[in-house]
Amino acid sequence: MLKVGADIDKKLRVIEAFSGIGSQRLALKRANIPHKSIGVFEVDSAAIESYKAIHGDIHNLGDISKISEDEIPDHDLFTYSFPCQDISKAGRQAGLKKGSNTRSGLLWECERIIQKKKPRFLLLENVPNLVAKKHKPDFILWLEWLESQGYTNYWSLLNGVDYNIPQNRSRVFVVSILGEHKPFKFPTSLEQTKQLKDLLEEDVDEKYFLTEEQQKELMYYIQPSDSESYIYIKNATKKGYLKAREFDGIDLAYPNSKTRRGRVQKSRTQTLMTGDSLGVLIGKRIRRLTSLERWRLMGFSDEDYQKASTVCSQAQLGKQAGNSIIVDILEEIFKEVIHT
Ligand SMILES: C[S@@+](CC[C@H](N)C(=O)[O-])C[C@H]1O[C@@H](n2cnc3c(N)ncnc32)[C@H](O)[C@@H]1O
Structure with missing residues (x-):
């Protein structure tokens, strides 16, 4: 059984903020980590439908900016792949400053939750522009705040092509661990055996x-x-x-x-x-x-796609894939997290 800090024989209690279709939960399953979903934060009704179709149960806590931290149940892992529109190169770059009222500024809603609940593990994912010149000061500010709360942060840019997914998708990942622990190491890359043609219909x-x-x-x-x-x-x-x-x-x-x-x-x-x-x-x-090919390029199985496609339109399915996290990368990260 998983060792969560000093607690042996305990399932990892997980909250997925900005859960989307739940790449996080899928990766935990694939990594064979005993876990229990305590809740998600999600406002997109189509993403919620897909999430339900894939994972079954869901306890949606709704809009992260509307819930008091006192109402949030205890948990061990908090994942937060907050919206990237105001950071990504393609957007208007409105940024993520605290109090900026931007969608990317929703990051700061996590502050009060983390401060109150102090989950042992945190996982952030976002676009590479988060660590480019313009936004890096805010990124550093966030890491420093986490340190002030007792977390050690490990961050890296990981790309799908290094984890056997034929998609040139680089993303920032931050793993934060509370208190004493064995140092975390980002997973080494996997052998590249799959090419785009292998994922085509x-x-x-x-x-x-x-x-x-x-x-x-x-x-x-x-x-x-x-x-x-x-x-x-x-x-x-x-x-x-x-x-x-x-x-x-x-x-x-x-x-x-x-x-x-x-x-x-x-x-x-x-x-x-x-x-x-x-x-x-x-x-x-x-x-x-096709949207099935796009889901495959995010590491989802055809079965998961089929389930979601019974409740969502092609356009919604495509958007959900583009918003998600490559499951294979997350799986490798979680396998390393449990050794800390
Ligand atoms: C980059 S996506 C994350 C996708 C997710 N990691 C996955 O595996 O599919 C960001 C998500 O945040 C959601 N979101 C935006 N504003 C929100 C809010 N105020 N509260 C909760 N979720 C929100 C969006 O609907 C979107 O699905």
Whole structure:
């Protein structure tokens, strides 16, 4: 049985703030860590439906800004992958300052909960821009506050491609542990055996393929001869294009952008977002990824996807994948956390 601090034979009591579809809980299951869900905080009704379909029971504590810390049950692990819109490069960068009233500022709602409940383990996840120049001072402020509460923080940027997921998705993870413990080590990378083509569906409806016109917008004005097995995709580098071969990932967003780089990813995809902007080259035609493929790229099983797809629309399912955390990475982190 799991050893939680001095308490042996005890299930890890978990609260998932900003739970989404519950990648956190799935990772605990996969890591074989005995645990009990005490509650989640989530306001998106479609995400709640998917969560219920996948995990069964749910005790939704609702909007994190509306609940008093006195009403929150005791727990051992608190996960908080707070909204990234005001931090991420794609957004307006309104930031996460305390009292800023931004969605990313919801981080500070966790402050009073952590202060009151003092869970032994904390897990933060967010976009890499959180540790870039503009937001790093706030990030450091947060870590210092945690230290003042008795936590030791360990943070790192981890990427799906290093954990056998063919998605170039880098995210910040912070593991915080209260009081004395064995030092935590982030998991070492896993052998890369999966490529994007291994996660693709076989028979995909024609509606996923770009029209000739849409595809042309993405293609460089000169193309290799028909006998070649690749095409040239526009890219904002000196050459002006990147070579794309079958089963390479193609970023479809802003086809006319003059600054977009890394549009072609060899045998893998760019970072999945909440919109429908990732494609793949099949033969010499580009098609969008299906929502099942997007869930697979986040480490969810087809079974989990099927359950969620009975209660949510394709657009909701796509958004949920883009918002979630790669389950395989979390699983490896949790396996290390229990050794501390
Ligand atoms: C980046 S996503 C986290 C996804 C999650 N880690 C998963 O595995 O799917 C952030 C989530 O915070 C939720 N959220 C936004 N405002 C909230 C609030 N005030 N209280 C609780 N949840 C909120 C959003 O609906 C969204 O699902």
